[in-house]
Structure formats: C-alpha cells, structure tokens
Amino acid sequence: MTDSPRTKYMDRRGWSDIIIGAPYVWLVIFFLLPFLIVVAMSVATKTATAPPFSFGGEHPLINLQAYQRIFTDDLYLRAFLTSLANAAVAMILCLLLGYPMALALTRVSRGWRNILLMLVILPFWTSFLLRVYAWMGLMGRNSWFNGMLTDAWNFLVPVDWAVRSIPMMNTNFAVILVMVYTYLPFMILPLYASLERLDPTLDEAAMDLGSRPSQVFRDVTLPQSVPGIVAGGMLVFIPAAGELVIPTLVGNAADPMIGRVISDEFATARDWPMASAVAVALLVLMVIPTMIYTHFQGRAEGSK
Amino acid sequence: MPADAPGAGEPFLRIEGVSKVFGTFQAVKNVSLTVQKGEIFSLLGGSGCGKTTLLRMLAGFEEPTAGRIFLDGRDMAGVPPWSRPVHMMFQSYALFPHMTVEKNVAYGLKHEDMSAKDRADRVREMLELVQLTPFATRKPHQISGGQRQRVALARALARQPKLLLLDEPLAALDKKLREHTQFELMSIQQRTGVTFIVVTHDQEEAMTLSDRIAVMDKGEVRQIGSPTEIYEFPNSRFVAGFIGSINTFEARVAARDAGQLRLTLPALGAEVTARDVPHVTPGQSVTLAIRPEKIRISRDTPEGPNALRGSVKDLAYFGKDSLYRITLPSGALVQAHAVNARRGDEGARVADWDDAVWLSFDPAAAIVLAE
Amino acid sequence: MKRSPVFLITVLCFGFAFLYIPILSMIVYSFNASRLATVWGGFSTKWYVSLLSNKQVMDALILSLKIALVSATFATILGTMAGIALARFRKFKGRVMFSGLVTAPLIMPEVITGISSLIFFILMAEWIGWPGQRGFTTITLAHITFSMVFVTTIVQARMVQADRAIEEAAMDLGSRPWQVLFDVTLPVISPAILSGWLLAFTISLDDVVITTFTTGPGATTLPLLIWSKVKLGVTPDINALATLMVVTVGLGVILAGIILNRAEARRLADERMAYRSND
Structure with missing residues (x-):
C-alpha cells in the first residue's frame, strides 16, 4: 500500500490534531482571551477616554484601586452578601421542595413517572425570561394572586395590621421566590437521578x-443521595449567585445583587476596571463551591 | 535468512521477543512463538495475563514496545490496523448498531476493489456460511446473542483475512449454546482454512477448540503445546495447576534406575517411582504432581510400587464419578476421582466416610516438575 | 410494605402547582380584553391579532x-x-x-x-x-x-x-x-x-x-x-407573545417525548422478538 505523506499524517496525527485543535483554538480566542482581558482590565485605571481605561502613562501600570474599593466601599460587600444569602436561601428552599418531589417521582408507577418527569423538564425548555415574567404578573399589587394572599393575611392578623396589598415586587423575597421557581428543575433532576439508582432491596x-x-430514610436513602444533593445544590447556587435577570426585574434596586452591580458599573458608570475587579472577585468566590462539587462528583464516580 | 523472504519452513506467524509496557506496567514480557498456516492456536490465561494485549498487537491496535511480528514473512511493525490482513472478532462482537446484518458483513468489503455484484455475492456466501440468510435485513438489536456472534464472525471473514483473531469468542453465550458454537467454529475454520488465534480464559474451551495452546501468566508464555501435552506433560506447577486440578507433593530425587526415578516424599515418609524426566539429578528437590483421575482407591493393599495409606475425609457424588478427599497420615489432603462403574445405592461405592483406604498410581502417571 | 406516600404526593402536587400556576395564569390573562394586564376585563383575542401584525x-x-x-x-x-x-x-x-x-x-x-x-x-x-x-x-x-x-x-x-x-x-x-x-x-x-x-x-x-x-x-x-x-x-401583548412561545415549545417537547417513548417501546419489542428467535 502506498500512502502519500499527507494521508499518512492525516491517519496518524492529523485527525486528532484537528478534532482537538478546532474547539481548543475557538475557546482560547473567544473565551480565554476575553477572560484574560477582563483580569488585566481589573488592574487598569479608569479614564474618560474611549475605551475608558489606560495602562501606565501617568497612572501606575498595575492599579489595585478597584480591589481596594471592593473591601472598603460598603456597596460591594453588601452586594456580595446579598447575592450569597439569596443564592443560599434559594438553594435550601429548592432542596426542601425538590427532595420530596424527586422521592415521590421514584415511587409513582412507570407510566406516571415519564409524564411527570416531562412536566419537570418542560419549564427548562421554555424561556427563562418568560418564566420570570410570569411571576411578575402574579406578584403585582392588583393581581388575583396578591389579592388572595392579602385576603388571607387580613383574615389571620389583627385589624390594625391589615394591608391593601402585600408588597412583593422589588424585594429580596421576590428574588428568592423566582429563583426557587426557575431553578427548581435543576435541583429535582440530579436528585431524581441519584434516588432512582438506589437499590430498593436496600430499603x-x-x-x-x-x-x-423514617429510620430507613435517615440511614439508607439520605446518605446515598448526598451526591445528588450536592450536584443539585451547586446547579442552583452557582447560577443564582451571579444572577442578573431576576434581580433586575423583580429585585430591590437599593439592595442589588452582585450581577447587577457588575452590569451597572460597566454600562452606567462606564467604570470598566471596577466592573472587571468585581467580576474577578465573584469568580474567585465561585471557585469554592465548584471545587466542592467536583470533589463529590469525583468521589461518586470513583465509587462506581 | 532475510526476514521478508519466506523460505521453506518459515512459519506463517512469527512473534519474536515481543514486549509491551504501559507506563510502569509490563503487560507482555518477551513473548516468542510461531503459528502454522491453518492452525487454531489459543492464548490461554487468567485476566491480566497479557493475552488480550498480545492479540491487540497482532491486530495493530497496540505497537509492541520491543520485539517484532512477522505475518506471512512480512514485518508488521508500523502497519496500521486498517492495512493489516488480520481481522478480529471482538468479545462484545462490536456490531455496528445502526447497520443491518447484511451491511455489517459488507462493511469491510467497501475498501476492497471489487464489483458491486461480487460484493453482494460475497455477502450472500458469508451469510450462508453462518446460516443467517433469513436475518440479512435485521439490525443487531433484533437478533439473539448467538446470531450476533455469527454476524461478527461472518463480518470478520468476509475480507478473507490471513489471520482471524477471536477475543473470548464464546464468553457471552450461555452454556448450552457454547458447546454447539464451539463445534461450529471448528467446522467453519476447516472450511475456510483461515488461521485462527483465540484468546480465552476458559481451559475447556481452549482444550476442545485448539490445535495448540500457549498458556500465559503475568505477561509471559509458560508453555506451548497441544492440549494433550499441556494436560499430561505440564512443565511447571503453574501450568499443571491452571489446567484441571492436580495433587502436588514436595519430593526429593533419590536415584535414577531403569528409566525410572525413585523419589522420597519427606512429609509422608514414603518412597515412590515415577517416569524419568531429563534435567533432574539425584538429591534435587522436585515437585511430584498427580491428576486426581489417575489415582486408584482400593480397600485392599494394591499391587505395584506406588501405594499410600489414607482415610476418606469427604466425598462428593457427581453421578458418573465421585470425588474423594483423602487425608494422609501426614495430614496432607489428596483428591482422587473414581468412576462409578457399578450401578447401585450407597453400598456400591468404593469407600465411605472415615474408611481406611489405599491410594495407588502408575509410575507413568506421576509428573515430576523440577522447579 | 411501602410507607404510605401521602406526604410525598402532597408535596409533589404542591410543587407542580408552583411550577405551572404562574404560566397558566399568564396564558389566561393573555385573553384578557382589558388593557390593564392584571385586572380581568372579559375574553378577547385582540392581543394575538395585534401581535401578528x-x-x-x-x-x-x-x-x-x-x-x-x-x-x-x-x-x-x-x-x-x-x-x-x-x-x-x-x-x-x-x-x-x-x-x-x-x-x-x-x-x-x-x-x-x-x-x-x-x-x-x-x-x-x-x-x-x-x-x-x-x-x-x-x-x-x-x-x-x-x-x-x-x-x-x-x-x-x-x-x-x-x-x-x-x-x-x-x-x-x-x-x-x-x-x-x-x-x-x-x-x-x-x-x-x-x-x-x-x-x-x-x-x-x-x-x-x-x-x-x-x-x-x-x-x-x-x-x-x-x-x-x-x-x-x-x-x-407580552402575555400573548409569551403564551405563543410557551405553547409552541411545550407542544414541541411533548411531541418529542412521545416520539422517543414510542421508539423506546419499539426497541424493547424488537429485543423480545430477538430473544424468542434465539436458536
């Protein structure tokens, strides 16, 4: 058989070079490079030019002012805390609601299970923005839902506590509620996956x-579903902490989450170095839960 | 003789000092063997013994770290799998799930320079060979395990390879089907004349199927021979123990006379005679090995040189024969098979629990292993 | 022998209500004749008509x-x-x-x-x-x-x-x-x-x-x-647009689910057939 050197190269190295190389180069140019620019930007100095930053010149080459402000300006620390708290509460509520739902899904008959699973996945395919929007309709002052809750409240509490409507929109409560709503499928699916694998003869x-x-649940079911809990928790917590759409639409502008701070610094204040520094700080915070997640994933795979 | 000039007596397949190292693990250690054209040759060993790695080197999926492989006089070094006249039947069969039986069999032919009609004829011929003509248009998940195995065989044979590699060909079949398929494989091999190399961990399979067997352990070939040679004349304790069951005793060579060896068994305080083997000298420590079915059990003192006393500790009745486990005075346990030639109830057997019995064996049945 | 899953089923129903009531409410209000999005003013499809134009x-x-x-x-x-x-x-x-x-x-x-x-x-x-x-x-x-x-x-x-x-x-x-x-x-x-x-x-x-x-x-x-x-x-009008989008995607996913279920059932049937023809 006579192969030209070119065919030989394609057979041996070329084919893996292309399959690895194409996505690699793409990600380096369109993901890594932009990210490195952001990291570099975080130590640049804000200027009134276009683009609004400069390195060196009359300013120090590496300007750590933006990072200093994160730790000294109350706004940033509060935003970080609000984000982490909202994300954590949303994660816990998702777990409390999602765990029994996932467990129930494993207990219903096969035919029902497929239908119900599809109903869990269905919202995931429909527009995220519209799901947030759907809640705006329910939480508004004049909505039937708010009216129903207001009536219930007025019925239960003393007369002088009565309200005309419950202020839900533009609060942290609304943010958490909508986060639980939009991220619930992310919690249910990994929980269901880990619960469904369990051997019923162990019970x-x-x-x-x-x-x-109750003891069976505590001693057998719960410990075995820990990988599912961790996976679901991280799938809720990580995107929730960096969320921008939900706080912008239903959140309290006076007590913003970090995603909104980054966006405002960038677009409104045109302070690119500050936006970049906050972004880098958020990513550093994200590394911790990600490492917990990969640790558990690795352990789950190792024990298989 | 130049390696690429097949002369008279040049074996069809020659493996020369082949080794394979993965990282720090040496999977195959310096293996040399030859296979003749038209042979069924088995690589037999437990898991991790290197047999599969050796097979994959023949197919071209792995390159040897050292050593060379010659097929029909041609050095296979650097020849990629797709250019080798070697085809493989995979343990999982590896049928293409998205193609029909017919398309699976025809797949290799698309690289062959032949007319569409010849191609269709070859596929038909192959399907007839493995009796799958009625299933030609089914997909792999629509046929049974045994049929899948035959598709894999037909697919590998369609391109008329010089060498067919079979990786655990029967492992995925149930026991009843396995025996039938074994004979079918042998008859197909005879009809096509293709040289087969079979990897198996199943000694029975290797014994029935093969012309010759290479027993492998920890990456090394321990013995090569016909099934009879391997069973009756193992060259080591490993091979003796791997194929069938065997009783072993520590022994010392006392003397050599009249073509026989006299051995003392220090643990038993007994003396036995065995068939002479070369390379042992008086005074040397050896192992004496005897297959259970070569030991006779009797209540009366037997005639002949090799007789030991013992008592029945355990017995298991298998129908056509029984297995006895006998304690010798030294405490050693000996296994012996006795054929149940007479029909009857418990009273018909040679011995019962706790009976004192005599064990005896022919000097020719005793294997002396110098290790 | 299984624990009566009343509690689990209750939570399941509550969870699905939580997931679907907002969307259903949005769909209903997309047929609202009133310009005030949250106050019911009678049935109308006018928002859909204006949307398409x-x-x-x-x-x-x-x-x-x-x-x-x-x-x-x-x-x-x-x-x-x-x-x-x-x-x-x-x-x-x-x-x-x-x-x-x-x-x-x-x-x-x-x-x-x-x-x-x-x-x-x-x-x-x-x-x-x-x-x-x-x-x-x-x-x-x-x-x-x-x-x-x-x-x-x-x-x-x-x-x-x-x-x-x-x-x-x-x-x-x-x-x-x-x-x-x-x-x-x-x-x-x-x-x-x-x-x-x-x-x-x-x-x-x-x-x-x-x-x-x-x-x-x-x-x-x-x-x-x-x-x-x-x-x-x-x-x-956003209610109407959202309804169209949600319904389109929903039907698509349900259809895909049915097709996949069918294919799975057919594959299982094929395998049973293969088992019977075992020789």
Missing part, C-alpha cells in the same frame, strides 16, 4: 432488620 | 431564529469535536487546560461572559478593525462559544458509554480514522448530537444577558425586545 433489607420507615 | 416582533423573531440556527449548528460541530476529543484522546498536550476551558463557561456567570465578550469585541475593533459593527456576527460568535460546551457535555457522556470496540472493529475492517468517524462514531452518537443541537438552539433562542452585551445598533432579538418591554412592567 427492604433495612426494614427487615427492624428499621421504621 | 407587529412588524417589530416578527423581525425580532426572525433574527433570533437565524442566530439560533447558525450558532446551534456551529456550536454542535465544535462541541461534538471537543466531546469526542475528551472521551477518546486520554492523553494529549494541554488536556487539563482543555477540559478546564470546556467546563469554565458552564459555571461562569452570564454577566461576566457578556462583559468579557463585549470588551473583547470593542478592543478587537480598536486593534485590528474587526468586528466593524456589533450585531448578528458578534451575538452569534458569543452564542457559539457558551453553548458549545453544553453540546460537549452531552456528547462526552454518550461517548464514554459507547463501546470503543465498535470503532476498533471498523478500523480493523480497513477504515481509516476519518472513515471510522463518519461511518461509525457519528451515526452511533447521533441522538446525543441531535439533543446537543436542540439544547444549543434553545439556549441561543432564550438568551438575554449575553445578547444584551454583544448586540449592536439595530440587532434586536426577540428576548431583547421582550426584556426591554418587561422592564417597564406587565402588559397584555
């Missing part, structure tokens, strides 16, 4: 050995 | 579909390559960084991806004169970049499951690596590639944040249009 063995159902 | 909405929809089509296709090609690379080539130079690059966009907050893309495009225009104007091209490039990694995740998972021996068998039968890729690998993982494409398409069609940053004058996608209107509050 039976535990019961056979004298455990009551 | 709204050129702005139609233009935005067409732009969104174009971007989604192009970006999903490129994202699928690149993402599939990356998925195959990670699953098949165990060791290559820069693998650690490569797998990092493939995971990072998944966890990177969209705001940051958006801002970094924008800064990148502005500086590129400054330095090399490209891209001259932000719009279709820049949005599409950004969408390809962050949706390709989702394709990679799906394809990689499928590739890891696939029997490696199938590809080796094709090679053994005389096919060179490229032929193996097109004859065997891609057909075998085609369902994963298709779901990857659908996911990339949906992500692109749905994206607001990254699009806000990478868009330019005149390039208004449908989510951007909705975003600018929604920021001002709830309106009945």
Whole structure:
C-alpha cells in the first residue's frame, strides 16, 4: 500500500490534531482571551477616554484601586452578601421542595413517572425570561394572586395590621421566590437521578432488620443521595449567585445583587476596571463551591 | 535468512521477543512463538495475563514496545490496523448498531476493489456460511446473542483475512449454546482454512477448540503445546495447576534406575517411582504432581510400587464419578476421582466416610516438575 | 410494605402547582380584553391579532431564529469535536487546560461572559478593525462559544458509554480514522448530537444577558425586545407573545417525548422478538 505523506499524517496525527485543535483554538480566542482581558482590565485605571481605561502613562501600570474599593466601599460587600444569602436561601428552599418531589417521582408507577418527569423538564425548555415574567404578573399589587394572599393575611392578623396589598415586587423575597421557581428543575433532576439508582432491596433489607420507615430514610436513602444533593445544590447556587435577570426585574434596586452591580458599573458608570475587579472577585468566590462539587462528583464516580 | 523472504519452513506467524509496557506496567514480557498456516492456536490465561494485549498487537491496535511480528514473512511493525490482513472478532462482537446484518458483513468489503455484484455475492456466501440468510435485513438489536456472534464472525471473514483473531469468542453465550458454537467454529475454520488465534480464559474451551495452546501468566508464555501435552506433560506447577486440578507433593530425587526415578516424599515418609524426566539429578528437590483421575482407591493393599495409606475425609457424588478427599497420615489432603462403574445405592461405592483406604498410581502417571 | 406516600404526593402536587400556576395564569390573562394586564376585563383575542401584525416582533423573531440556527449548528460541530476529543484522546498536550476551558463557561456567570465578550469585541475593533459593527456576527460568535460546551457535555457522556470496540472493529475492517468517524462514531452518537443541537438552539433562542452585551445598533432579538418591554412592567401583548412561545415549545417537547417513548417501546419489542428467535 502506498500512502502519500499527507494521508499518512492525516491517519496518524492529523485527525486528532484537528478534532482537538478546532474547539481548543475557538475557546482560547473567544473565551480565554476575553477572560484574560477582563483580569488585566481589573488592574487598569479608569479614564474618560474611549475605551475608558489606560495602562501606565501617568497612572501606575498595575492599579489595585478597584480591589481596594471592593473591601472598603460598603456597596460591594453588601452586594456580595446579598447575592450569597439569596443564592443560599434559594438553594435550601429548592432542596426542601425538590427532595420530596424527586422521592415521590421514584415511587409513582412507570407510566406516571415519564409524564411527570416531562412536566419537570418542560419549564427548562421554555424561556427563562418568560418564566420570570410570569411571576411578575402574579406578584403585582392588583393581581388575583396578591389579592388572595392579602385576603388571607387580613383574615389571620389583627385589624390594625391589615394591608391593601402585600408588597412583593422589588424585594429580596421576590428574588428568592423566582429563583426557587426557575431553578427548581435543576435541583429535582440530579436528585431524581441519584434516588432512582438506589437499590430498593436496600430499603427492604433495612426494614427487615427492624428499621421504621423514617429510620430507613435517615440511614439508607439520605446518605446515598448526598451526591445528588450536592450536584443539585451547586446547579442552583452557582447560577443564582451571579444572577442578573431576576434581580433586575423583580429585585430591590437599593439592595442589588452582585450581577447587577457588575452590569451597572460597566454600562452606567462606564467604570470598566471596577466592573472587571468585581467580576474577578465573584469568580474567585465561585471557585469554592465548584471545587466542592467536583470533589463529590469525583468521589461518586470513583465509587462506581 | 532475510526476514521478508519466506523460505521453506518459515512459519506463517512469527512473534519474536515481543514486549509491551504501559507506563510502569509490563503487560507482555518477551513473548516468542510461531503459528502454522491453518492452525487454531489459543492464548490461554487468567485476566491480566497479557493475552488480550498480545492479540491487540497482532491486530495493530497496540505497537509492541520491543520485539517484532512477522505475518506471512512480512514485518508488521508500523502497519496500521486498517492495512493489516488480520481481522478480529471482538468479545462484545462490536456490531455496528445502526447497520443491518447484511451491511455489517459488507462493511469491510467497501475498501476492497471489487464489483458491486461480487460484493453482494460475497455477502450472500458469508451469510450462508453462518446460516443467517433469513436475518440479512435485521439490525443487531433484533437478533439473539448467538446470531450476533455469527454476524461478527461472518463480518470478520468476509475480507478473507490471513489471520482471524477471536477475543473470548464464546464468553457471552450461555452454556448450552457454547458447546454447539464451539463445534461450529471448528467446522467453519476447516472450511475456510483461515488461521485462527483465540484468546480465552476458559481451559475447556481452549482444550476442545485448539490445535495448540500457549498458556500465559503475568505477561509471559509458560508453555506451548497441544492440549494433550499441556494436560499430561505440564512443565511447571503453574501450568499443571491452571489446567484441571492436580495433587502436588514436595519430593526429593533419590536415584535414577531403569528409566525410572525413585523419589522420597519427606512429609509422608514414603518412597515412590515415577517416569524419568531429563534435567533432574539425584538429591534435587522436585515437585511430584498427580491428576486426581489417575489415582486408584482400593480397600485392599494394591499391587505395584506406588501405594499410600489414607482415610476418606469427604466425598462428593457427581453421578458418573465421585470425588474423594483423602487425608494422609501426614495430614496432607489428596483428591482422587473414581468412576462409578457399578450401578447401585450407597453400598456400591468404593469407600465411605472415615474408611481406611489405599491410594495407588502408575509410575507413568506421576509428573515430576523440577522447579 | 411501602410507607404510605401521602406526604410525598402532597408535596409533589404542591410543587407542580408552583411550577405551572404562574404560566397558566399568564396564558389566561393573555385573553384578557382589558388593557390593564392584571385586572380581568372579559375574553378577547385582540392581543394575538395585534401581535401578528407587529412588524417589530416578527423581525425580532426572525433574527433570533437565524442566530439560533447558525450558532446551534456551529456550536454542535465544535462541541461534538471537543466531546469526542475528551472521551477518546486520554492523553494529549494541554488536556487539563482543555477540559478546564470546556467546563469554565458552564459555571461562569452570564454577566461576566457578556462583559468579557463585549470588551473583547470593542478592543478587537480598536486593534485590528474587526468586528466593524456589533450585531448578528458578534451575538452569534458569543452564542457559539457558551453553548458549545453544553453540546460537549452531552456528547462526552454518550461517548464514554459507547463501546470503543465498535470503532476498533471498523478500523480493523480497513477504515481509516476519518472513515471510522463518519461511518461509525457519528451515526452511533447521533441522538446525543441531535439533543446537543436542540439544547444549543434553545439556549441561543432564550438568551438575554449575553445578547444584551454583544448586540449592536439595530440587532434586536426577540428576548431583547421582550426584556426591554418587561422592564417597564406587565402588559397584555407580552402575555400573548409569551403564551405563543410557551405553547409552541411545550407542544414541541411533548411531541418529542412521545416520539422517543414510542421508539423506546419499539426497541424493547424488537429485543423480545430477538430473544424468542434465539436458536
């Protein structure tokens, strides 16, 4: 067989070079490079030019002012805390609602299960923006939903606490509620995946050995679903902490989340170095939960 | 003789000092062997013994770290899998799930310079060979495991390879189907004349299928021979123990006379005679090995040189024969098979639990292993 | 023997009510005759009629579909390559960084991806004169970049499951690596590639944040249009638009689900047949 050097190269190295190389080069140019520019930008100096930054010149080459401001200006610390708190509360509420739902899904008959699973996934395919919007309709002062809650409130509390409507829009409560709503499928699916894999004979063995159902849950089901809990928790927490759409639409502008701060610094204040520094700080914070997640993923895979 | 000039007596496949190292793990250590044209040759060993790695080197999926492989006189170094006249039947069969049986069989032919009609004829011929003509238009998931195995065989044979590699060909089949398929494989091999190299961990499979067997352990070939040679004349404790079951005793060569060896068994305080083997000298420590079915059990003192006393500790009845486990005075356990030639109830057997019995064996049945 | 799952079923019902009541409410109010979006004023389909004659909405929809089509296709090609690379080539130079690059966009907050893309495009225009104007091209490039990694995740998972021996068998039968890729690998993982494409398409069609940053004058996608209107509050014509979108996607997903279920049932039936014909 006579192969030209070119065919030989394509057979041996070329094919893997192209398959690895094309996406690699793409990601380096359109993801890594922009990201490195942001990191560099975070130590640049804001100027009134276009583009509004400069390195060196009359300013120091590496300007750490933006980072200093993160730690000294109350706005940034508060925004970080609000973001982490909102994301954490949303994650816990998703877990409290999603765990029983996922468990229930494993207990219903096969035919029902497929239909219900599809109903869990369905919102995931529909527009995120519209799902947030749907809640704006419910939370508004004149909506039937708000009216119903207001009536219930007025019925339950003393007369002088009565309100005309419950202020839900533009609060942290609204942000958390909508986050739970939009991210709930992210919690249910990994939980369902890990619960569905469990061997039902383990439950039976535990019961056979004298455990009551609540003990079976505590001793057998719960420990085995930890990878699902961690995966679901991170899938909710990470995007929730950096969320921009939800706080902008239903959040409190006076108490912004970090995503909104980054966006405002960039677009409104035109302070690119500050926006970049906050972005870098947010990413550093994100590394911690990501490492927890990969640690558990790795352990789950190792034990397979 | 130049390597690429096949002369008289040049074997069809020659593996010369082949080694394969993965990182720090040496999977195959300095293996040399030859295979003749038209042979069924088995590589037998437990998992991790290097047999599959050796097979993959023949197919071209791995390059040897050292050593060379010659097929029909041609050095295979650097020849990629797609240019080798070697085809493989994979353990998982590796049928293309998106193609019909017919398309699977025809796949290799698309690289062959032949007319569409010849191609169709070859596919038909192959499907007839493995009796799958009625299933030609089914997809792999629509046929049974045994049929899938035959598709894999037909697909590998369609291009008329010089060498067919079979990786655990019967492992995925159930026991009943396995026996039938074994004979079918042999008959197809005879009809096509293709040289087969079979990798298996199943000693019975290797014994029935093969003309010759290479027993492998920890990357090395321990013995090569016909099934009879491997079973009756193992060259090491490993091979003796790997194929069938065997009783072993520590022994010392006392003397050599009249073509026989006299051995003392220090643990038993007994003396036995065995068939002479070269390379042992009086005074040397050796291992004496005897297959269970070569040991006779009797209540009365037997005639002949090799007799040991013992008592029955355990017995298991298998129908056509029984397995006895006998304790010798030294405490050693010996296994012996006895054919149940007579029909009857418990009283018909040679011995019962705790009976004192005599064990005896022919000097020719005793294997002396100098290790 | 099983614990009576009354509690679980109750939570399940509550959860589904929570998931679907907002959407159902939105659908109902899209037929509201009143201009006040949250006060019921009788049944009407006038918002749908005005929507279909709204050129702005139609233009935005067409732009969104174009971007989604192009970006999903490129994202699928690149993402599939990356998925195959990670699953098949165990060791290559820069693998650690490569797998990092493939995971990072998944966890990177969209705001940051958006801002970094924008800064990148502005500086590129400054330095090399490209891209001259932000719009279709820049949005599409950004969408390809962050949706390709989702394709990679799906394809990689499928590739890891696939029997490696199938590809080796094709090679053994005389096919060179490229032929193996097109004859065997891609057909075998085609369902994963298709779901990857659908996911990339949906992500692109749905994206607001990254699009806000990478868009330019005149390039208004449908989510951007909705975003600018929604920021001002709830309106009945957005209710109608949202209803159309949700119903279209919902029907599509349900249909796909039914088709997949059928295919699965047929495969099981085939396997039973194969078992019976065992000889």
